[in-house]
Amino acid sequence: MPVRGAPTRLGEEALLADYPFLPGAELVLGGEQPSVRGLLEEPAYERVRTIGRARVLAAQDDPRGSVAVAELAVARPDERYLSFLFARLVLSAAPGAAGLRRWAVFESKRSHERLRSAEPAELEEVAHRLGYPFESDGRSVRLSVADYVRLATPIREAEFRLARQALKDGQVTVAPPRASRLLEEAVRRALAVPLPLRPEVVGAVRERERELLDDVARRLPRPVGRSGGAGGPVAPALFPPCLRKMQRTLERGDNLSHAGRFCLAAFLHRAGASFETIVDAYRGAPDFDESVTRYQVEHITTRDGGRGYEPPNCDTLRSHGLCVRDGDPDAASAADREPDPRCFEPSLRHPLQYYRRRGGTVVAAGDDDASAPAATAASAGPGRTPSTDRRG
Numbered sequence: 252m253p254v255r256g257a258p259t260r261l262g263e264e265a266l267l268a269d270y271p272f273l274p275g276a277e278l279v280l281g282g283e284q285p286s287v288r289g290l291l292e293e294p295a296y297e298r299v300r301t302i303g304r305a306r307v308l309a310a311q312d313d314p315r316g317s318v319a320v321a322e323l324a325v326a327r328p329d330e331r332y333l334s335f336l337f338a339r340l341v342l343s344a345a346p347g348a349a350g351l352r353r354w355a356v357f358e359s360k361r362s363h364e365r366l367r368s369a370e371p372a373e374l375e376e377v378a379h380r381l382g383y384p385f386e387s388d389g390r391s392v393r394l395s396v397a398d399y400v401r402l403a404t405p406i407r408e409a410e411f412r413l414a415r416q417a418l419k420d421g422q423v424t425v426a427p428p429r430a431s432r433l434l435e436e437a438v439r440r441a442l443a444v445p446l447p448l449r450p451e452v453v454g455a456v457r458e459r460e461r462e463l464l465d466d467v468a469r470r471l472p473r474p475v476g477r478s479g480g481a482g483g484p485v486a487p488a489l490f491p492p493c494l495r496k497m498q499r500t501l502e503r504g505d506n507l508s509h510a511g512r513f514c515l516a517a518f519l520h521r522a523g524a525s526f527e528t529i530v531d532a533y534r535g536a537p538d539f540d541e542s543v544t545r546y547q548v549e550h551i552t553t554r555d556g557g558r559g560y561e562p563p564n565c566d567t568l569r570s571h572g573l574c575v576r577d578g579d580p581d582a583a584s585a586a587d588r589e590p591d592p593r594c595f596e597p598s599l600r601h602p603l604q605y606y607r608r609r610g611g612t613v614v615a616a617g618d619d620d621a622s623a624p625a626a627t628a629a630s631a632g633p634g635r636t637p638s639t640d641r642r643g
């Protein structure tokens with residue numbers, strides 16, 4: 252195991268059982284590794300499979316990790332490691348790796364339970380094993396600006412912005428709690444990538460765990476459909492590229508910025524989506540909170556006697572990095588990777604205008620087809636957005 256530091260320095264078995272994603276974590280098995288087929292089929296691993304399935308389903312129900320997996324609390328280190336491996340194997344083999352990103356969020360938040368109270372030396376050790384050369388002086392942690400930006404960009408809290416960090420000689424110095432949050436993100440990134448599996452392994456997993464995979468598919472957030480609200484059916488296929496990208500981001504379980512969350516709720520409302528449909532659009536967010544989301548969606552959609560907030564215009568979305576008219580290189584569909592010529596028409600100024608031009612129905616048509624009023628178009632929203640910002 253090409254790892255840094257003395258393997259017993261931090262209590263290797265406990266470390267690896269709590270951080271089963273680290274290279275070398277298989278050492279908790281004491282040299283006896285089951286084959287993939289053994290893990291999937293042998294009666295000796297039935298308890299491991301049960302715990303692994305519970306990990307998978309708990310992640311789909313609540314990626315923030317507030318759903319406790321009771322079996323894990325009493326599992327041996329080897330069972331914890333193998334159940335983790337089983338869950339990762341199954342979700343990597345799922346069609347489209349469905350559910351993997353939500354599970355990655357779930358497991359990274361579980362790891363954070365230990366990371367947040369870890370000594371700087373442990374944070375440094377875990378970071379090195381994940382490929383991020385953090386350095387600790389025992390009180391604080393240093394990392395390169397490039398690594399900081401890579402890990403902090405998806406984090407929404409304002410205190411993680413680079414402008415607010417202590418910078419010197421191309422290094423960022425952070426206190427251990429902030430380093431632990433950055434490591435949570437490093438874990439999420441690592442686990443969100445499917446394992447490279449041979450086709451015969453994918454086939455075996457899908458056959459053996461069909462029931463579990465069907466259950467995962469049922470629990471995934473539903474894409475916004477044609478459940479119309481006040482204005483009739485919603486037509487997501489006619490949405491502009493920026494809005495489709497926002498939906499994909501949430502459906503994948505990735506973070507969407509404050510401005511993006513506001514825009515999505517305001518746009519869906521004006522496109523005629525029902526209240527429940529708008530709330531459902533946020534279920535994939537890693538920090539989804541049902542009651543807070545309902546409160547915020549209500550706030551965004553009931554303004555002006557139900558007309559709701561005006562979604563931001565194209566210039567504003569561009570300034571927030573949310574315009575994808577040049578194409579989205581991360582999109583699965585070839586069409587979404589290509590530039591959209593409709594977005595380059597000189598008169599196009601608003602995503603609702605795009606939607607209407609393609610035949611979509613807009614509720615309470617207003618300022619979007621000419622110029623959005625400065626008070627709403629220039630801002631990114633009311634200051635609170637689904638799903639985590641607390642009221643008050």
Ligand code: SF4
Nearest residue numbers: 491493565574575594
């Ligand atoms: S040009 Fe406007 S409608 Fe098109 S992707 Fe950009 S922000 Fe969205």
